[in-house]
Amino acid sequence: MVRISRKSLYILGALGCLGTLIAGTNLSNSPLIPQKTVYAKKRSSHKSSANIAVQFLGINDLHGGLQTTGKLFMDKTVVENAGTAARLGGYLDQAQAAFKQAHPHGVTTRVQSGDMVGASPANSALLDDGPTLAVLKAMNVKVGVIGNHEFDHGLTQYHHLIDGKRPSTTGIKNAQQVTAIKHYPFVKTGMQIVIANVRDRQTNKIPANWQPYTIKKVTDPKTKASVKVGYIGILNTNLPGIAKHYKLLNEAQTIAKYDKKLRAKGVKAIVVLGHTGAVTQNGKTTGDAVNDLKQLNKIDPKNSVDLFFAGHSHQYANGRVNGVPVVQAGMQGRGYANITAQLSPKTHDFIKKSITSKVTPIYPLAAAPKDTFSKDKTVKKINHIISDANRRVAPIINTEVGAIQGNQTISNDLSSNKESAAAYAVVDAQRTTANEQNHTVDFAVTSNDSIRSDMKVNTSGKVTLGTLYDMQPYGNSQPIVEMTGKDIIDLLNEQYTKSQLYFLEISGLTYKFAPATGDQLFTVSDVKTDKGTPLNPTQKYHVLTNDYLSTGGDGYAAFTHGTIVDNAGQDIDLLTTYLQGHSPIAVPQLNRKVPLK
Known part of the structure; x- marks a missing residue:
């Protein structure tokens, strides 16, 4: 011995x-x-x-x-x-x-x-x-x-x-x-x-x-x-x-x-x-x-x-x-x-x-x-x-591109309803900027896996380009997919299957969801535009997303039922342009997904 x-x-x-460790222990403040x-x-x-x-x-x-x-x-x-x-x-x-x-x-x-x-x-x-x-x-x-x-x-x-x-x-x-x-x-x-x-x-x-x-x-x-x-x-x-x-x-x-x-x-x-x-x-x-x-x-x-x-x-x-x-x-x-x-x-x-x-x-x-x-x-x-590496990229990432109201960080943590304020800030920015650049976008959708960090502010209270790269490190292009209202409802339901690991973050839409049975954990209902208009199952809408999801990535097959009709450019460019033109931006509220008991 x-x-x-x-x-x-x-x-x-x-x-x-x-x-x-004892199972269930949270180590953030525990002396070891x-x-x-x-x-x-x-x-x-x-x-x-x-x-x-x-x-x-x-x-x-x-x-x-x-x-x-x-x-x-x-x-x-x-x-x-x-x-x-x-x-x-x-x-x-x-x-x-x-x-x-x-x-x-x-x-x-x-x-x-x-x-x-x-x-x-x-x-x-x-x-x-x-x-x-x-x-x-x-x-x-x-x-x-x-x-x-x-x-x-x-x-x-x-x-x-x-x-x-x-x-x-x-x-x-x-x-x-x-x-x-x-x-x-x-x-x-x-x-x-x-x-x-x-x-x-x-x-x-x-x-x-x-x-x-x-x-x-x-x-x-x-x-x-x-x-x-x-x-x-x-x-x-x-x-x-x-x-x-x-x-x-x-x-x-x-x-x-x-x-x-x-x-x-x-x-x-x-x-x-x-x-x-x-x-x-x-x-x-x-x-x-x-x-x-x-x-x-x-x-x-x-x-x-x-x-x-x-x-x-x-x-x-x-x-x-x-x-x-x-x-x-x-x-x-x-x-x-x-x-x-x-x-x-x-x-x-x-x-x-x-x-x-x-x-x-x-x-x-x-x-x-x-x-x-x-x-x-x-x-x-x-x-x-x-x-x-930090020294080499410092001139790029330290460039200030905008600000947040109250000089506060926008969290990327998921709420109990699987909503992320940082992700909502991104999809709102993408939808707004794409429309300002003469694309036609009704809704914007990403997954929580596509946004990798909080939207942080530096010591001066500003958002830097480095923060935007940390949030969106993929460098995805942003195709616009023409989908029917039914396809969109199917898409929203796909996030609530037992096999799904990631959740959708949405701009321009609200909906309610209730417990379901079998492989479907929840069922989506009462899907409306942000203006309160019910989604028409037969009407066609333009949905901006990233190139990975648009091909059915992460199991979101409903995207493949639509047709790519346009491309709004790179994710980092859309977000940068939005912050440069709309700062200070507000912290989005987490009220787009409403649970029914």
Whole structure:
């Protein structure tokens, strides 16, 4: 038995001590007292000494969140102000150090399950996510999969970014941003991308010369025993916008195909990196990742998939499907997944009973008894990358574009009725500006997932361009879709199905909603224009939205029943123009969705 000293506890930080939270505790104001932790090394025996201890540390949906914090909902526990890339890097180091202390010859691999870039705050987005890729290198992330946001600027461009090549600046209107990108020191990440179920429609090949899987040999540095581990990459197929240019093959069938190929090569220890979602609620884990594994088990009950790192749905997940752990750590670096196991050189597979999994939050600094990361080299590297990025984009993001009445921040928090004041400010601005620019727009619609931050004011009480980039990091164009009143009512109802993760934020409309039964949680009624006129089911209306939703993204298929008739331009331009011409703007009231009991 080896007892860890108090000094070592600070090295372990939140990994050991903070992981013993009582379910339901909110950590925003809770003092956390370190506890003594005992790590037991397994006694060596002839049978077990040859096994290789392995650790897999996983992150997902970072979205360039270099300094972003937010809530991490962990089933019944909520962690406030979780995140920041530097602390994430520190926690990964702590987790690896703790594992190494318990298993001196153990091997750690760091992986990611998609959406590392895209929908990023300004200090990453304005530099084409170069700082985020540099952070991934600093974190030593070795294997990953593409998410839907890696498509934002094209997969070829993302491939170049991974390899440290300077991206194209074609189409960027801001001269300062072009200059900043041309002078940014992009780095080669050393990260390998695997993606098995995406094919270019023209060539029928996997894009960017990526491979469907990779094989990594894991070797015990003492015994020299080794086992090959296979990694298969999968992307969620419910992405209609992407499906225009790429074929998205069935996830479970594709996993089964390459699982069989890997086994034919003698690889039995298999990890899936899936940009497909999962969530654990009340101890039960559900979602597309779970469905994929269940379907895989029907296709091939003898498959050798052992671990599944999920992504895409931004939720907390830590569950099992037929013994296979499924993990997901929220979004924007608010947590990480930690799976440990033993590999058997005799069977060339995981020892099933040895597999453990957990998801650890990236606690705010105030929740720790002291700063345990001040000497961590990874933290220092990441802080330097972020400071450098902030310096480079400062001339752009500090430009003041408007003001808010009362010099107050407009919150992006969702109310109990799923309304966001910040999102309402955005859609009101888009609808007003589009009409002022001689487009015809009756209503504007976005999702709460499309607005990523509060509308903040600086110390002078002004809204800066940087805030607008933080709010709308996607760079979406704004198509105008002609829809019937019935299509719009169907659209509003689509947000209240059991499978829906995101809610619609509306401008020019009000409605009521009441509890329903079955898969429909609520039913919408009494839909009216903001002038009080009932929506006519047969009349055609012009609805401004973003290009992702317009193609049926996030399950909003009703948009595809309409016809795109116009485009109002870029989201950031519409919002900037509105603030420049209408400041100080008012804080929208949350009264557009009225519940019926």
